[in-house]
Amino acid sequence: xRVLGVDPGLTRCGVGVVEGVAGRPLTMxxxxxxxxxxxxxxxxxxxxxxxxxxxxLDEHRPEFVAVERVFSQHxxxxxxxTAQASAVAMLCAARRGIPVALHTPSEVKAAVTGSxxxxxxxxxxxxxxxLRLDAPPKPADAADALALAICHIWRAPAKNRLQQAVQQQxxxxxxxxxxx
Amino acid sequence: xRVLGVDPGLTRCGVGVVEGVAGRPLTMxxxxxxxxxxxxxxxxxxxxxxxxxxxxLDEHRPEFVAVERVFSQHxxxxxxxTAQASAVAMLCAARRGIPVALHTPSEVKAAVTGSxxxxxxxxxxxxxxxLRLDAPPKPADAADALALAICHIWRAPAKNRLQQAVQQQxxxxxxxxxxx
Numbered sequence: 067x068r069v070l071g072v073d074p075g076l077t078r079c080g081v082g083v084v085e086g087v088a089g090r091p092l093t094m095x096x097x098x099x100x101x102x103x104x105x106x107x108x109x110x111x112x113x114x115x116x117x118x119x120x121x122x123l124d125e126h127r128p129e130f131v132a133v134e135r136v137f138s139q140h141x142x143x144x145x146x147x148t149a150q151a152s153a154v155a156m157l158c159a160a161r162r163g164i165p166v167a168l169h170t171p172s173e174v175k176a177a178v179t180g181s182x183x184x185x186x187x188x189x190x191x192x193x194x195x196x197l198r199l200d201a202p203p204k205p206a207d208a209a210d211a212l213a214l215a216i217c218h219i220w221r222a223p224a225k226n227r228l229q230q231a232v233q234q235q236x237x238x239x240x241x242x243x244x245x246x
Numbered sequence: 247x248r249v250l251g252v253d254p255g256l257t258r259c260g261v262g263v264v265e266g267v268a269g270r271p272l273t274m275x276x277x278x279x280x281x282x283x284x285x286x287x288x289x290x291x292x293x294x295x296x297x298x299x300x301x302x303l304d305e306h307r308p309e310f311v312a313v314e315r316v317f318s319q320h321x322x323x324x325x326x327x328t329a330q331a332s333a334v335a336m337l338c339a340a341r342r343g344i345p346v347a348l349h350t351p352s353e354v355k356a357a358v359t360g361s362x363x364x365x366x367x368x369x370x371x372x373x374x375x376x377l378r379l380d381a382p383p384k385p386a387d388a389a390d391a392l393a394l395a396i397c398h399i400w401r402a403p404a405k406n407r408l409q410q411a412v413q414q415q416x417x418x419x420x421x422x423x424x425x426x
Contacts, residue, residue, distance in 0.1 A: 109336045109339060109340025109416075113337060113341050150333035154337060156288055160287075236287060
């Protein structure tokens with residue numbers, strides 16, 4: 067199973083690709099950050115994020131995309147940008163019929179460290195160990211994207227298969243709609 | 247000046263096209279709602295909104311897109327969906343180099359009724375009068391989209407010209423980036 071994890075953000079959107087199955091050693095296929103300038107207009111920033119995500123999808127052909135679920139109890143301004151960046155990532159995946167899964171930050175932390183309240187350093191350390199890397203990926207957004215992908219591989223494989231079937235059906239109907 | 251107004255939402259995304267200039271009678275070119283089923287997955291819903299917005303852009307070729315600015319002090323669940331739908335609308339416009347303007351609900355109400363705290367019925371009544379329609383557009387999301395377009399035509403024409411120049415430059419650089 068190849069999963070693209072996306073830690074959404076307008077200024078830094080973390081992306082990481084992990085391959086493997088639950089119960090076996092995992093392999094990192096790529097990690098990076100899609101950046102957009104904070105002083106640019108919102109529209110062109112969303113276009114730049116779309117282009118970045120499309121490149122990652124083209125290059126790595128993931129079977130699943132795992133995106134961090136956005137909550138609005140945090141900083142209002144940041145949360146809006148995060149929701150908008152996550153919408154672009156979900157749109158890019160869904161257009162290709164790739165199933166999108168959302169995982170909360172605490173689900174991701176619990177999956178890779180055993181605690182839903184682990185800090186960034188702990189998540190970075192476990193990602194480094196689980197993927198047998200030489201050092202924690204920087205910035206933290208990149209490490210978080212890998213943690214999301216690992217979380218997705220480890221959580222409910224049966225649920226993934228069901229969701230994949232449902233979304234492929236939806237994509238099929240969408241493409242029928244387009245050609246009609 | 248032809249403006250597409252977008253009142254963003256996942257379940258009902260209001261769209262309306264108004265043509266005219268400040269100080270002259272305005273003309274409605276089209277009004278409608280892009281709907282997505284509330285029980286569908288988020289990814290395919292965003293794809294359906296993208297397809298709907300693209301059709302409106304193809305058909306009406308607006309010079310500006312005016313989108314309601316989303317705030318997060320309202321219902322948390324609704325606001326996330328609204329932010330995501332607005333991101334798709336902004337993305338569609340910016341990809342074509344069409345300048346996107348954001349107006350707050352109170353700016354829109356003040357523009358068409360004279361009061362930033364006007365209710366839906368009052369906004370609907372003024373949209374009907376200003377566009378010389380036989381009846382208020384239904385649902386309210388459609389009327390709000392027309393009000394957004396009217397608000398944009400009436401607010402700061404000089405600001406629009408500046409923004410258009412900036413965004414066309416950004417689109418030019420974006421297309422250079424793609425072909426590089």
